[in-house]
Amino acid sequence: MHIFADIRGLKYTPMLCRKLNTFNFNSIDTALSKYSTFILSIKKNNFAVSWWVSPKRTRSYPYTRVYDSLSFSGKKVTIIPILKDEGKEGDRDFLQWDTISLMSLLGVYVIISYYAEASKSTKYKNKITKQRFDINHVKREIQKLLSYQSDALHWNLAQIDNIKKIGQKALQSYSKISKKLNVEMHSYESARKRIEQLSEGKEIFMKTSRNLAEKAQIRESITIQPKEHLTGEKATITIKNYLGGYYYFTCDEIEIHGKSLYLIEGKHTKTNNLPSLGDIKDGLLKMILFTNLENVKIGRKKYKPIPILKLTTGKGLVMKSLSRIQNELLRDLKEEAKTNGFRVLINNEFLV
Numbered sequence: 001m002h003i004f005a006d007i008r009g010l011k012y013t014p015m016l017c018r019k020l021n022t023f024n025f026n027s028i029d030t031a032l033s034k035y036s037t038f039i040l041s042i043k044k045n046n047f048a049v050s051w052w053v054s055p056k057r058t059r060s061y062p063y064t065r066v067y068d069s070l071s072f073s074g075k076k077v078t079i080i081p082i083l084k085d086e087g088k089e090g091d092r093d094f095l096q097w098d099t100i101s102l103m104s105l106l107g108v109y110v111i112i113s114y115y116a117e118a119s120k121s122t123k124y125k126n127k128i129t130k131q132r133f134d135i136n137h138v139k140r141e142i143q144k145l146l147s148y149q150s151d152a153l154h155w156n157l158a159q160i161d162n163i164k165k166i167g168q169k170a171l172q173s174y175s176k177i178s179k180k181l182n183v184e185m186h187s188y189e190s191a192r193k194r195i196e197q198l199s200e201g202k203e204i205f206m207k208t209s210r211n212l213a214e215k216a217q218i219r220e221s222i223t224i225q226p227k228e229h230l231t232g233e234k235a236t237i238t239i240k241n242y243l244g245g246y247y248y249f250t251c252d253e254i255e256i257h258g259k260s261l262y263l264i265e266g267k268h269t270k271t272n273n274l275p276s277l278g279d280i281k282d283g284l285l286k287m288i289l290f291t292n293l294e295n296v297k298i299g300r301k302k303y304k305p306i307p308i309l310k311l312t313t314g315k316g317l318v319m320k321s322l323s324r325i326q327n328e329l330l331r332d333l334k335e336e337a338k339t340n341g342f343r344v345l346i347n348n349e350f351l352v
Contacts, residue, residue, distance in 0.1 A: 007289065028135060036068070037068040079110075081133070083194075101247060236250055273326070288340075
């Protein structure tokens with residue numbers, strides 16, 4: 001099943017954002033080592049800053065990190081590595097256009113950066129861990145944002161113009177890390193080719209990333225992860241924005257009820273408690289998109305979208321026995337759902 005939809009802009013009020021700690025500009029290294037999202041204070045300006053462990057959006061809950069910055073009224077910034085190479089015995093991921101375009105849609109300024117330091121894994125010979133950004137590069141980009149007056153989209157497109165330079169620095173850094181730690185990395189030649197593709201211009205970068213995103217979308221649509229507890233039909237969804245940009249996602253479950261189309265994002269835990277707050281926030285970023293969809297179609301037939309965040313648990317969950325903290329979470333989640341126009345389903349019972 002494939003769904004097409006349009007999106008003009010985003011209207012959404014998040015209510016589960018955690019309270020962010022504030023750091024001064026000179027303490028950004030400390031902030032990045034301790035917190036995934038924080039407030040950075042510089043020259044009477046405050047930025048809400050988040051960072052991605054990997055450019056791949058399915059690793060380490062990057063959506064959760066971005067979500068926590070969305071209640072901040074000033075500039076929201078997220079730092080994303082252009083690539084992350086964990087060494088020959090680990091993963092390697094590259095930045096994709098769809099990540100940049102999604103952040104642009106959310107009004108988040110992206111700093112495309114690279115890792116400059118790392119530690120050797122104690123478990124694997126050819127794997128690295130605890131990777132750290134080039135702090136000086138991150139600081140320079142944040143300083144540029146102080147006087148930047150245009151919107152996130154234009155800033156992010158300008159970041160793409162510097163992709164070749166950033167990519168080369170990333171490869172140089174990994175070469176140094178490889179020699180220093182005596183760790184074999186993935187093929188530098190294939191990485192160079194990928195960086196070259198990304199640097200050949202916005203259109204080629206967009207096309208390459210979209211093709212990869214489509215392939216990943218298809219793989220995900222036919223694969224049910226063991227942690228998922230689904231009953232409906234999985235579907236792909238392509239969202240087109242007012243600039244002609246495309247976003248490729250999967251919808252965990254869809255159900256057609258007359259003219260209504262249930263768009264269900266599922267989060268599951270095997271325990272007798274609710275899914276983790278990180279899982280819930282990750283699902284809420286999908287709700288931000290789904291609650292702003294227009295002209296939703298399957299084939300030529302138009303439907304009214306009904307976004308649903310579905311939380312499933314072990315069989316022993318007793319709602320009346322939830323802790324105070326869990327009840328407060330559900331209260332806030334219920335309020336967020338009512339305010340923004342989506343529903344929450346816990347096991348087989350609608351919360352709202």
